[in-house]
Amino acid sequence: MGRSLAQAAMEEGKSATYLPSYGVxxxxxxxxxxxxxxxxxxxxxxxxxxxYVVVMxxxxxxKFQNQIESGGLLxxxxxxxxxxxxxxxxxxxxxxxxxxxxxxxxxKSVNMVMMGAFIKKTNLVSISTLIDGLxxxxxxxxxxxxxxxxxxLAGYGLF
Amino acid sequence: xxxxxxxxxxxxxxxxxxxxxxPITPQNELTEYMAAHLGKRKGCTFIQAxxxxxxxxxxxxxxxxxxxxxxSSSSPGISLKxxxxxxxxxxxxxxxxxxxxxxxxxxxxxAAAQSDYFQATRGGGHGDYRTIxxxxxxxQELADFTHRAFDLADKYxxxxxxxxDGMLGQMMEPVExxxxxxxxxxxxxxxxxxxxxxxSRIIKTLSSNPADVEELNWSLFRRYELIKKEExxxxxxxxxDAKLIVVAFGIAARIAKGAIKNARASGLQVGMLxxxxxxxxxxxxxxxxxxxxxxxxxxxxxxxxxxxDVQLALEGKGEVSFYGRxxxxxxxxxxxxxxITRLYYQKGLEK
Numbered sequence: 289m290g291r292s293l294a295q296a297a298m299e300e301g302k303s304a305t306y307l308p309s310y311g312v313x314x315x316x317x318x319x320x321x322x323x324x325x326x327x328x329x330x331x332x333x334x335x336x337x338x339x340y341v342v343v344m345x346x347x348x349x350x351k352f353q354n355q356i357e358s359g360g361l362l363x364x365x366x367x368x369x370x371x372x373x374x375x376x377x378x379x380x381x382x383x384x385x386x387x388x389x390x391x392x393x394x395x396k397s398v399n400m401v402m403m404g405a406f407i408k409k410t411n412l413v414s415i416s417t418l419i420d421g422l423x424x425x426x427x428x429x430x431x432x433x434x435x436x437x438x439x440x441l442a443g444y445g446l447f
Numbered sequence: 448x449x450x451x452x453x454x455x456x457x458x459x460x461x462x463x464x465x466x467x468x469x470p471i472t473p474q475n476e477l478t479e480y481m482a483a484h485l486g487k488r489k490g491c492t493f494i495q496a497x498x499x500x501x502x503x504x505x506x507x508x509x510x511x512x513x514x515x516x517x518x519s520s521s522s523p524g525i526s527l528k529x530x531x532x533x534x535x536x537x538x539x540x541x542x543x544x545x546x547x548x549x550x551x552x553x554x555x556x557x558a559a560a561q562s563d564y565f566q567a568t569r570g571g572g573h574g575d576y577r578t579i580x581x582x583x584x585x586x587q588e589l590a591d592f593t594h595r596a597f598d599l600a601d602k603y604x605x606x607x608x609x610x611x612d613g614m615l616g617q618m619m620e621p622v623e624x625x626x627x628x629x630x631x632x633x634x635x636x637x638x639x640x641x642x643x644x645x646x647s648r649i650i651k652t653l654s655s656n657p658a659d660v661e662e663l664n665w666s667l668f669r670r671y672e673l674i675k676k677e678e679x680x681x682x683x684x685x686x687x688d689a690k691l692i693v694v695a696f697g698i699a700a701r702i703a704k705g706a707i708k709n710a711r712a713s714g715l716q717v718g719m720l721x722x723x724x725x726x727x728x729x730x731x732x733x734x735x736x737x738x739x740x741x742x743x744x745x746x747x748x749x750x751x752x753x754x755x756d757v758q759l760a761l762e763g764k765g766e767v768s769f770y771g772r773x774x775x776x777x778x779x780x781x782x783x784x785x786x787i788t789r790l791y792y793q794k795g796l797e798k
Contacts (some may be wrong), residue, residue, distance in 0.1 A: 291619065298621045306619035310473055310557060332705030333618055333698075336781035 289342070289399040290321035293406075296413040296421050297325040305333035318348045325412055340410055342402060343369065344385070363406055365398070381409055381447075388442055397439035404443025415444055450586045451616040454519070454545060454609070455480030457593035460626045462633045463543070464514040465492045467502040471524045472557040473613035474547035478519065490632055499524045503531030503544075510540040511650055513638025515597050519545035521613070522563050523554055525571075532606050533572030537652040537663065541600030541635065543593070544578075545609045547616040550775025558775030559614035561697060564752035567610045568726040575664050577671050579607040579678065580725040582696040586620035588723070594626060599678065601635055603670055610725060612748065614698045614777065675727040682721045683732075685711065689718030690796040691787065692736055694757050695746040696722050698777070703746050705780035710787050716796070717787055725753070730760035737765040742794055746783060747771045766794075 294306035307322040322338070324330045337357040343349045344365045356362055358377045367386035383405045389398040407413055419437055426432045448456070455477050458466065466485050468478035478495065486493035492509075496502035502518045509516035520528060525546045535542050548563045550556035567580045579599050581592040589611060596607040634640075639648060654660050684704060686692055695703040700721040710717045720736060722729050737743075743765050745754040751769045758767050770786045772778050791797065 294619060304621065307614065308617055310613065310617055331708055332702045332780045333614070333620075334702060334705075334777060334779050336705075336779040 289403050290323045292403065292418060292421055292425060293413065294323050294325070295425070296417040297323075299417050299421065300413055302327060302413075303330045305330050307333045316345065316347070318345075318351050320348070320352065340406070342406060344398070344402065345369065346371065349373075361409065363402065363409075365402060381405065383443065383446065385443065389439060392435070392438055392442060394435045394439070397435050400436045400439035401443040404440040405446050406443075408444045408447050415440065448586060448622050449476055449617060449619045450589045450611065451476035451547065452480040453586045453590045453622045454593045454611075455484065456624060457590040457626075458517055458543070458597070459485055459488065459491075460624055460628045461594045461597040462515050462629045463517050463597065464490065464632050465494075465506070465509040465516040467494050467496050467505040467509075467516070467518045469496050469499050469502050469520065469524060471521045473549060473559070473616050474519050474521050474545065476616065477545065477547075488628075499527035500531065503528040503535075506542045506544075507531055507535055507538075507540065510535065510542050510635075511538075511639050513635040513640060515541075515543075515601070515633060515635075517543040517545070517597075519547070521547045521549045521557075522551050522560075525563065525566070529566075529572035531572075532578065533570070533574050533576065534652055535606045536570070536572075536576035536578065536667070537574065538650050539604040539667070540606070540650075541597075541604055542606045543596045543600055543609065544606060545593075545611065548610060548612045550773065556775035557613065559612040559698060559748065559777055560773065560775050561610075561612060561699060561748040562750075562752070562773060563610065564725065564747070564749060567608050568728070568756070571608075576667060577605075577674075577726055579603070579605060579674060579727070581607065581609050582723055582725050583609065583611060583615065584697050584700050584721065584723075586615070586618065586622045589615060590622050590624060592723075601633075603674055605670070605674075610697065612698050613775075678724060679727045679729050679731070680723045681729040681732055682723060683736075684719040684721070686718035686720065686736060686740070688716050689740050690716045691718075691742045691744060691791055691794070692740050693717065693719045693744045693746055693783075693787065694722070694733070694753065695719065696725060696753065699746055699748050702778055702780050703783055706783035706787055709780065709784050710791075713788075715788065715791050717791070722753075725756075728756045728760065730756070733757055733760035734762070734764065737761055741765050742790070742796065743767045744787065744790055745769050745771075746778075746786075748777060749773050 294304040297304035341356045342363040366382035385401040466481040550560040600607040
């Protein structure tokens with residue numbers, strides 16, 4: 289998800305960095321990446337306090353909700369995260385991404401559902417750039433491109 | 448493209464003929480890239496060696512016969528290669544060695560660190576020698592400096608080290624390659640490719656006569672003096688009116704730059720010096736900056752190694768502070784900003 293966002297930003301001529309976390313993790317644990325998008329040169333690829341945080345599961349919410357900038361936007365996968373958000377100084381966008389992906393027929397497309405909702409709200413890159421990027425990322429595997437496109441549009445259409 | 452793969456592509460475009468790898472995190476993407484792309488090229492060789500020692504000695508062999516050769520590893524693996532690097536230096540053989548540094552000592556952690564600065568800039572192995580050390584801070588520079596590393600190695604007949612870190616290796620950024628891969632692979636002159644029609648040449652490091660070895664050392668050090676004169680590179684950022692200059696290299700310099708931009712936004716006159724060659728170190732530039740700025744803050748992802756070069760360069764003509772995080776812990780820009788701000792007011796620079 290982070291990678292396709294950075295790729296799309298690059299395609300649109302913006303500066304972009306994608307920094308994956310690299311460590312030992314368990315299934316269902318936390319695994320994260322940081323994406324910076326800017327019209328100028330990006331100094332640090334590490335964000336002190338990101339404007340947007342997307343959490344896909346409960347452990348990630350616990351780990352990352354405190355990092356988000358005051359006034360920022362928190363996206364939660366509400367299918368897997370049911371607890372209250374303790375921060376009062378941020379806006380929360382709830383996306384039932386997992387259940388939507390399941391309804392669409394492929395639970396793995398959960399990230400693209402979230403991605404659609406994310407760019408609709410943030411307007412960081414355009415939906416068409418992302419859709420164009422799918423073909424090269426998925427090496428033209430028609431069926432996968434179609435599944436991911438459907439998921440993107442479903443998330444995009446939520447808001 | 449990720450940083451490790453960018454090095455691989457740049458090496459291929461620089462005419463690298465042989466790559467010898469051995470797996471270690473966080474540089475495996477480079478070995479993977481070379482396995483996929485270098486091995487396919489006509490006349491080129493990719494080998495996953497049985498050990499780091501084997502890999503560096505394969506580089507030695509390839510370099511003797513004049514091929515552009517390369518190996519890569521991360522901190523513990525680079526320690527294992529030091530014997531071979533010392534032999535390469537002694538035999539005046541070019542080679543490119545990439546260290547995607549991780550937290551040490553020992554096996555340490557797999558996260559990004561800069562704790563191999565001493566090892567990189569002081570030779571690293573046994574004996575009196577130096578290696579040129581390049582310090583990129585973006586994926587673009589990883590590509591550009593890889594090309595430059597091969598050119599420098601050939602020009603000065605010396606091993607050249609690229610000192611990156613786990614974060615640079617893993618992160619993705621746009622990158623442009625400025626060269627096309629050569630049609631004909633470069634072969635260094637003076638390579639051993641058969642002695643037909645000329646007297647034989649012997650490449651060796653052992654001599655029973657100490658005077659011969661002394662002469663080799665003199666010859667190496669004359670060359671090192673030339674490298675110090677000709678090949679120092681660095682970047683400066685907003686130093687002209689700076690009351691405090693942050694000195695940082697590699698990924699730490701990018702974190703510092705983020706902090707400096709914020710410091711500037713709140714009116715603090717802070718600048719940065721970023722050495723892009725760690726050996727030779729831009730000592731002259733440090734002294735030059737000290738004519739206008741008396742306060743220096745060295746920021747490194749270790750317990751303070753480059754700070755010694757800054758202090759040596761300053762010869763007491765400026766005050767040096769240090770901030771660092773070792774072991775693979777990486778500071779965020781706001782953490783460095785707090786250090787800058789505190790120091791700025793402690794030293795009364797706002798007046």
